[in-house]
Amino acid sequence: MNTDNTQNAQNAQADSTVDPTEIAGLADLADKATAKVVTWLTAARSDTTRGKNTGAAKRLAAVLSDPNGLDFTVGFVDRVIRTEDRDAAAKALADLGDLTPKTLSWLDQAQIRAGSALATTIPQIVIPTAKSRIRQMVGHMIVDANDRPLGKAVAELTAGGQRLNINLLGEAVLGEEEADHHLAETRRLVSRPDVDYVSIKASSVASQINLWGYEESVDYVVERLTPLYIEAAKAPKGSKFINLDMEEYHDLRLTIDVFKRLLSLPETKDLEAGIVLQAYLPDALGALQELSAFGAERVADGGAGIKVRLVKGANLAMETVHAEMQGWPNVTCASKQATDANYKRVLHWALHRENLSGLRLGVAGHNLFDIAFAHT
Ligand SMILES: Cc1cc2nc3c(=O)[nH]c(=O)nc-3n(C[C@H](O)[C@H](O)[C@H](O)COP(=O)(O)OP(=O)(O)OC[C@H]3O[C@@H](n4cnc5c(N)ncnc54)[C@H](O)[C@@H]3O)c2cc1C
Missing domain, CATH: 3.20.20.220 (TIM Barrel)
Structure with a gap:
C-alpha cells in the first residue's frame, strides 16, 4: 500500500464518526465559499487604495513566476542582504547571477547580471547598490525595526x-x-x-x-x-x-x-x-x-x-x-x-x-x- 492510501485509510477512519448529513452540509459550504471568493476578488479589484504598491508588487510577482525565482529571492535575501561581510555578500551575488529570473524586465535583468559580474571586483559599490535596490522592491513588505x-x-x-x-x-x-x-x-x-x-x-x-x-x-x-x-x-x-x-x-x-x-x-x-x-x-x-x-x-x-x-x-x-x-x-x-x-x-x-x-x-x-x- 502506498503512503497516500495509508493516509486516506487513516483519514477515513478518523472521519467515520462524522454524521453523513453533516458531510452533505460541508459540500454545500464549498459552493458558498467559491461564491464568497468571487465577491472578495471583485471588491479587491475595485479597491483603489491597492494601487500604491502596484509597481513593486508586479515586479515581485514577475520574479516568483520564474522557475528560479524563489531560489534567487531567498538566496538574495539570505546571502546578500543579510550578510554583513561585504566580500562574502559579493561572492554570493556573483553566484546568483546565473539564476537571474528571465521573467523580469530586460533592464532589471541587465542590472542584476552587471552587478553579479562586477560584485567581486568592486564590492564597495555593487553591494550597497544591490541592497538599496532590493529594499525598493520589497520595502512595502519589510519595515525597518528601529x-x-x-x-x-x-x-x-x-x-x-x-x-x-x-x-x-x-x-x-x-x-x-x-x-x-x-x-x-x-x-x-x-x-x-x-x-x-x-x-x-x-x-x-x-x-x-x-x-x-x-x-x-x-x-x-x-x-x-x-x-x-x-x-x-x-x-x-x-x-x-x-x-x-x-x-x-x-x-x-x-x-x-x-x-x-x-x-x-x-x-x-x-x-x-x-x-x-x-x-x-x-x-x-x-x-x-x-x-x-x-x-x-x-x-x-x-x-x-x-x-x-x-x-x-x-x-x-x-x-x-x-x-x-x-x-x-x-x-x-x-x-x-x-x-x-x-x-x-x-x-x-x-x-x-x-x-x-x-x-x-x-x-x-x-x-x-x-x-x-x-x-x-
Ligand atoms: C498570517 C500568516 C501567518 C503564518 N504563520 C505561519 C507559521 O507560524 N508557521 C508556518 O509554518 N506557516 C505559517 N504561515 C504560512 C502558511 O503555512 C502558508 O500560508 C501555507 O503554507 C501556504 O498554504 P496556503 O493554504 O496559503 O496555500 P496552498 O497553495 O493552498 O497550500 C500550499 C501548502 O500546502 C502544503 N503542501 C504543498 N505541497 C504538499 C505536498 N506535496 N505534501 C504535503 N503538503 C503539501 C504546504 O503546507 C504548502 O505550503 C502563515 C501564513 C500567514 C498568512
Whole structure:
C-alpha cells in the first residue's frame, strides 16, 4: 500500500464518526465559499487604495513566476542582504547571477547580471547598490525595526483601523548572543505603546535546544520567555498579544509544552496568547484537541482563553530534507491533497461551539478558497 492510501485509510477512519448529513452540509459550504471568493476578488479589484504598491508588487510577482525565482529571492535575501561581510555578500551575488529570473524586465535583468559580474571586483559599490535596490522592491513588505522608522510605519499601516502582527526577521539564531539580541528586541517591541501583537518562535530565543534533554530544554525556553510574557500580562487586559509561531516538526511538542507552561504561571492567568498549528502535520488535530482542553480549563479556572492560528505549514522543504538525510519517512502529510483535507478536518473539529469554550481560532493562509470555507 502506498503512503497516500495509508493516509486516506487513516483519514477515513478518523472521519467515520462524522454524521453523513453533516458531510452533505460541508459540500454545500464549498459552493458558498467559491461564491464568497468571487465577491472578495471583485471588491479587491475595485479597491483603489491597492494601487500604491502596484509597481513593486508586479515586479515581485514577475520574479516568483520564474522557475528560479524563489531560489534567487531567498538566496538574495539570505546571502546578500543579510550578510554583513561585504566580500562574502559579493561572492554570493556573483553566484546568483546565473539564476537571474528571465521573467523580469530586460533592464532589471541587465542590472542584476552587471552587478553579479562586477560584485567581486568592486564590492564597495555593487553591494550597497544591490541592497538599496532590493529594499525598493520589497520595502512595502519589510519595515525597518528601529524606533523612528517603525513608529512611522506602524502609524501609516494602522491609520485605517487595521491591527498589525509584528514579526522580527532574523530568526535563525546561531548562538546565545544572537538569541539574547532577538529576545531583547522583541521585548523592546512589546513595550512600545503602538505595538500590541508580536510573533516569536521558541527556536529564535534559545540557541541550545537539545531534544535529548527534553525536560531541560523546555525549562530553559520557559525561563527565557517568562519575562516577556509577564511584561505583556502586566499591560492593561487585551492590550498586548504574543504568538508562538511554529517552525519545524521537531519543535512541535516543545512549543506546545512551553506555551502551556508559560500560560500556567499565576502572573499570566489573564493573558490571552496564541500558538500556531500546521495542518500538513497529521498530528495537528490531536494537538488542537489538547490545546482546546487546556484553554477550556484555563477559562473554567477564571483565566483568559488561548488562540490557535491554523496554517498549512511553511517548512515542507526543510522537513523533506531532514527526512531524506536521515532515511526517515517524512513527518508531513503525504500529498497536497492530504494536507488540504487535514486542514479542513481540523477546521471542522474546531468550529464546533463546545470545542471553542477556551479557544479562539485564527485561520491564516493565502488560499482564498480555504479562508472562505472557514469564513462561511
Ligand atoms: C498570517 C500568516 C501567518 C503564518 N504563520 C505561519 C507559521 O507560524 N508557521 C508556518 O509554518 N506557516 C505559517 N504561515 C504560512 C502558511 O503555512 C502558508 O500560508 C501555507 O503554507 C501556504 O498554504 P496556503 O493554504 O496559503 O496555500 P496552498 O497553495 O493552498 O497550500 C500550499 C501548502 O500546502 C502544503 N503542501 C504543498 N505541497 C504538499 C505536498 N506535496 N505534501 C504535503 N503538503 C503539501 C504546504 O503546507 C504548502 O505550503 C502563515 C501564513 C500567514 C498568512
